[in-house]
């Protein structure tokens with residue numbers, strides 16, 4: 871298992887990091903997490919709240935996808 875001295879969550883691919891980014895925003899709509907970066911220490915990806923907002927996240931927000939997803943997540947939780 872890989873580990874990082876930064877103690878941050880590790881993502882092994884850009885895709886994985888982007889999905890996590892979207893998920894965080896679905897869960898916490900005011901999340902300050904904006905994008906991901908490649909770590910100098912472990913060579914994997916971490917999420918960060920500094921820098922430019924990720925394009926995938928920006929597009930999802932503009933398309934209203936975050937709202938849609940959080941609504942469906944709400945109902946999924948409520949019905950299960």
Ligand SMILES: [Zn+2]
Pocket residue numbers: 874875876909910911912913914916
């Ligand atoms: Zn790292």
